Amino acid sequence: MKGRVLIVAGSDSGGGAGIQADIKAVTAMDAFAATAITALTAQNTLGVQAVEPVAPSFIAKQIEVVLTDIGADALKTGMLHSADVIHAVASAFQRHAADAPLVVDPVMVAKGGQRLLLTEAETALRETLLPMATVLTPNLPEAEVLAGFPVRVEADMVRAAERLSALGARAVLMKGGHLEGERVVDLLFCDGRFERFEDSRIASRSTHGTGCTLASATAAGLAQKLSLRDAVARARAYVRKAIETAPGLGSGHGPLNHAVTVRSDWR
Numbered sequence: 028m029k030g031r032v033l034i035v036a037g038s039d040s041g042g043g044a045g046i047q048a049d050i051k052a053v054t055a056m057d058a059f060a061a062t063a064i065t066a067l068t069a070q071n072t073l074g075v076q077a078v079e080p081v082a083p084s085f086i087a088k089q090i091e092v093v094l095t096d097i098g099a100d101a102l103k104t105g106m107l108h109s110a111d112v113i114h115a116v117a118s119a120f121q122r123h124a125a126d127a128p129l130v131v132d133p134v135m136v137a138k139g140g141q142r143l144l145l146t147e148a149e150t151a152l153r154e155t156l157l158p159m160a161t162v163l164t165p166n167l168p169e170a171e172v173l174a175g176f177p178v179r180v181e182a183d184m185v186r187a188a189e190r191l192s193a194l195g196a197r198a199v200l201m202k203g204g205h206l207e208g209e210r211v212v213d214l215l216f217c218d219g220r221f222e223r224f225e226d227s228r229i230a231s232r233s234t235h236g237t238g239c240t241l242a243s244a245t246a247a248g249l250a251q252k253l254s255l256r257d258a259v260a261r262a263r264a265y266v267r268k269a270i271e272t273a274p275g276l277g278s279g280h281g282p283l284n285h286a287v288t289v290r291s292d293w294r
Contacts, residue, residue, distance in 0.1 A: 030058040030250025033093055033124070034243060035086070035116055036105025036134070037066035037078075037143070043282030044236030045105060049243040051285035055265065056247035061097055063089035065116075066108050072235060072277025075143070080108050083115035090116065094123035100250035103130040103243050106143045110151035117155045128161040128249040131196070132242035133169045149173075158195025162217075162255060164242045165191070167205040181212055188216035198255055200245070202238065215259055222256060224263055233273030233281035240283060241266050257294065264293035 032053045039045035046062050053060035065086050069077040093099070102124060107113050120129065133152055135144040144152065153173055157163060165187075167178045173194075174187040181203070188199040198217035206212065208228070215222040244265050248258025269283035276282055 030100045030247060030252070031061065031098055032058055032101050032103060032243065032246045032250050033061045033063065033090065033099040033127075034103045034105070034246075035063045035065060035090065035107070036103070036132075036239070037068055037108070038064050039236070040067075040069055041071040041235075041277070041282070043072065043280075044239045048236040048239040048283070048285060049103065049105065052240045052243040052265070053247045055285055055288065056244055056251070056261075058247040058250050060243075061093045061099065063093065063116075065106055065112055072279035072281050074279065078108075078143070080112070083109075083111045086112060087115045087119040090119040091123055094119075099124055099127050100252075101128045101130065101246045103132065103246035104156065105132050105239055105242070106134040107152070107156075108143065108148065109145050110148040113148060113151040113156055117159060120159065128246075129159055130162055130164060130242050130246040130249065131156055131160040132164045132238055133157075133173060134238070135169050135172060153194060157191065160196040160198075161249065162198040162200055162245065162259075163191055163196040164200045164202065164238065164245070166202045166238060170201060180206070181214075184212075184214050185216075185221065188214055188221070192216055200259055202241070204234075204237070213259075213263065215256065217255055224260070226263075226267060229267065229270050231270050231273060232279070233270060233275060233283060235280040235282050237266055237270070237283065240269065240285065261289055261293045265289045 034049040244262035272284040
């Protein structure tokens with residue numbers, strides 16, 4: 028089940044999130060990962076220590092040379108950092124891959140609390156990239172920023188998904204991991220309907236990169252022509268198994284085990 032995924036995101040020197048997690052997740056899904064790197068970070072399981080942004084023109088060039096040669100069956104964005112980067116990425120997509128499904132992971136803040144998206148770039152994300160998204164994959168803090176109101180309970184997740192869809196995203200996957208409780212609920216809103224995914228919460232500190240991993244695994248599914256529902260279901264099964272078998276590295280939020288495979292019962 029090959030498929031080509033172009034990932035536009037930042038690098039994580041600790042290997043648990045960002046481009047490194049994206050490549051691992053897409054490969055585990057038996058798809059091909061190409062990349063355009065938007066920033067270098069010095070980080071480990073304890074947090075991001077420093078960020079070196081890549082020039083928007085060079086990010087756009089990476090996208091151009093990949094898409095005009097290798098091509099892509101799906102696109103995925105992660106850390107975009109600034110409004111200039113968002114505009115450059117959106118323009119390059121429109122020129123070279125306007126018809127490819129796009130998974131937008133609106134990365135804003137690292138698990139350690141460091142901002143990965145400048146505050147002044149939030150409007151560009153909302154107005155420029157969000158309307159291009161085949162599926163938007165916010166966690167609850169990200170959904171609060173984009174929707175403009177608190178998202179604290181499942182009913183808020185419903186309202187936020189509807190709001191973000193009204194802003195232009197064709198589908199929204201609301202990730203409910205930040206809610207309290209022993210159960211984790213994610214909501215997929217598409218074509219005016221909700222699909223609810225619910226699982227028991229896994230007690231683990233090894234959750235660094237879960238958002239990147241889920242979005243990239245979903246993009247791989249779309250590249251392989253799975254339905255959005257099936258792409259999300261398979262990606263969720265993969266992330267859960269990757270958390271359950273995590274290697275336990277580092278002193279903070281550790282990485283997942285991206286090398287796991289998903290059985291056919293993910294449906």
